[in-house]
Amino acid sequence: MYRVENYGFEIGFKVTDCLVYERNVKEGVNMKLSDSLEIMKFICRDVWKVFYGKQMDNLRTNHIGTFVLIENSFKPLVHFSTGKGEADTVRKAAPYLQFPCGLIRGILASLGVDSVVKAELNGKFPSVSFNVQTS
Structure with a gap:
C-alpha cells in the first residue's frame, strides 16, 4: 500500500460524517447509507x-x-503531460490516482463496507475508471 493512498484513506474515513451531515441538512432528510x-x-x-x-x-x-466509477476528465490530470507521448504520460500519471483510490476506500470503510479500489487510465487521457469491488 502506498503512503499517498493511506493519506486518502484517512481523509476519506474522517470526512465521511461531515459530508453525510451536510447532505442531510441541505436536503432536509435523514439519508440512510446502508x-x-x-x-x-x-x-x-x-x-x-x-x-x-x-x-x-x-x-x-x-x-x-462490483462498481465502476467513471471520470471522463479527471481534474488533477487535465494539464498533465510529459511531452514524450501519451504512453509515457499515462505511466507517469498513475501515481496521482493513489489518493482518490484511498479516498473512496476510506469513505466505504467509514460506512462499514470492505472494498478494493483500483484506478485505470483508459481510453482518452485524462479519462479514469475507478473499479470498486465490495464484499
Whole structure:
C-alpha cells in the first residue's frame, strides 16, 4: 500500500460524517447509507463535488458488488503531460490516482463496507475508471 493512498484513506474515513451531515441538512432528510449502490451514488455526487468540483460522469454496476466509477476528465490530470507521448504520460500519471483510490476506500470503510479500489487510465487521457469491488 502506498503512503499517498493511506493519506486518502484517512481523509476519506474522517470526512465521511461531515459530508453525510451536510447532505442531510441541505436536503432536509435523514439519508440512510446502508445500501452499497446508495453509498456509491453519494461518492459520485457529493464527495466528488467537494473534492474535485464536479460530479463523476458515470456509475456502472453489475449489482453483485462490483462498481465502476467513471471520470471522463479527471481534474488533477487535465494539464498533465510529459511531452514524450501519451504512453509515457499515462505511466507517469498513475501515481496521482493513489489518493482518490484511498479516498473512496476510506469513505466505504467509514460506512462499514470492505472494498478494493483500483484506478485505470483508459481510453482518452485524462479519462479514469475507478473499479470498486465490495464484499
